[in-house]
Amino acid sequence: MKLTSLFILPLVLLGLTGCQTSPSNSTQHVVNVPLSVPLAANFRNEIAIARYSELLNASDLQTEQKAQLYYNRGMLYDSLGLSTLARIDFNRAVKMKPDLAEVYNFLGIHHTLSQEYGQAYEMFDTVLELDEQHEYAYLNRGIALYYGERPRLATQDLTAFLARSPQDAYRVMWLYLAQVQVNPEQAFVQLKENSSALDKEEWASQLVQLYLGEMSEAQFLAQLGEGISNQQEYAQRLCEAYFYLAKRYQARGETQVAIDFFKLVLATNVYEFVEHKYARLELDLLATDEPG
Template sequence: MHSLIKTTLLTILLSSTLLTQGCTSSPSGQSNNISSSIMNNLVIAEPLSINFKSEIAIARLSEVINRAKIADEQRAQLFYDRGVLYDSVGLRSLARFDFSHALQLKPDLIDAYNFLGIHYTQLQEFAQAYEKFDSALDLAPDHEYAYLNRGIALYYGSRPELASLDFQAFHQKQQDDPYRLLWLYLTEYEIDPLAAKYSLKQRAQLVDDRIWAKQVIHLYLGDISQGQFVKNLTNDVQSNKELTERLCEAYFYLGKYNQTLGQRGSAANFFKLALSTNVYEFVEHRYAKLELDLMRTKTAINTQP
């Protein structure tokens, strides 16, 4: 694929100041940087560009919102729709403004609560995030993704026991979904690493081996090395878009994996690589930035005199 850029350029990037922030030394004195064997197989893809159709849609919705005389319920839906578009192109503050406006006009707009909860989680305003997800679930108790997103908020809010309950509810809705399984594993790992790995192995039997994300599970179980995982990332990829989306996911989960190894520098680098894909709508992109923010905060606290 002509869009793939192999390691010469990436090696330069990873050795520059762009990707070195947060790199520290491990207790053994060894560097936490990504090993050279993995570096030799890293790939990057052309970051996703903003879809011009989204830009046109935003412009048209803005014109209708500003000029049309319509009922509050219709206007609320337009604010919500424009907020979704803003969110999809990474304009989070504008999206949050529109979701809030939509709820002012239509207080029972369930998905607006869900989106606002996501945004408050990214801002580390966890109390407000919980409130928004609770509101969504009060209105729609079967809203699957409100359970996922509240679970993520509880996970990042250092409440893993409660988070695991939401992830279990989300996982039960589709037990062969590897992503539901991975988030459940991540939060259970915070409670009991050995039990989490055992449960992951048992639950993973329901996941189809043909789904690429099964490779993440194999990595977490120790069935394959990081080098093997990275080497297989381009298998069966048909387009740059597909590659970019896969790398967004893969590098996020590699970041989480390196955190469990205590390799903070490598974890930070992988989160930055996930962010570089510009796949704004993916859960992994949303929380790669939060991961970096939390790591920097922890580093700052640990370095205080």
């Protein structure tokens, strides 16, 4: 799922766990899943970055104009996975134009990814103070609360986010991930109820079907290439599919398979998607949880 918004390899045996000091023959790994070629950097974004950099060197720009250019360049850096450069530009922008709500939104995401949850909450609160109609601030604050282990508060924000577009399967999925941390049985009932409003013609509705048990994992994997017309679309779909598969395995206690799927998410290079961003955080958290 984008933050503001075909080429299929043969099935292969995957073992994306890296080096381990104590390998076990009983460890289960992901097997027989489709792969895409990782997305290459968008050359148009790279050219745009160069142009923005040239403009920022001009001496006749107003402060607000510079702030907007830093924000625009920061978004481009972010889309290329250059998070440190993006964060530098976002901080420059907000110092020059403190009322630029969207900058706080991106800064909040970066604080979440750095596990700086207190700062993240402040950033999203500021977004909503500046623009109470900024719906993605509810998503991003809800996600920050989810990872900050405050699932009850997360469900409030994610419920508000879903209410703005009840037919969006991604919104349904994020609300479920938070609700299941509070009450798994009730979360499943709510997931079933929310599924009735989904557009079944949209591919993402199959994520909900998978979680409800209305579709097997084999069926889910088999249809991933349907309706895909190019490599970019396929990589984006795999980015989403593998994130929610990872969360499903994680909830079942099959951590190693979840790790493999999170790594597959990162392998798509779809840096702009929520799923790609938080797959990295998931792996960081899992590494922290590992016994020393």
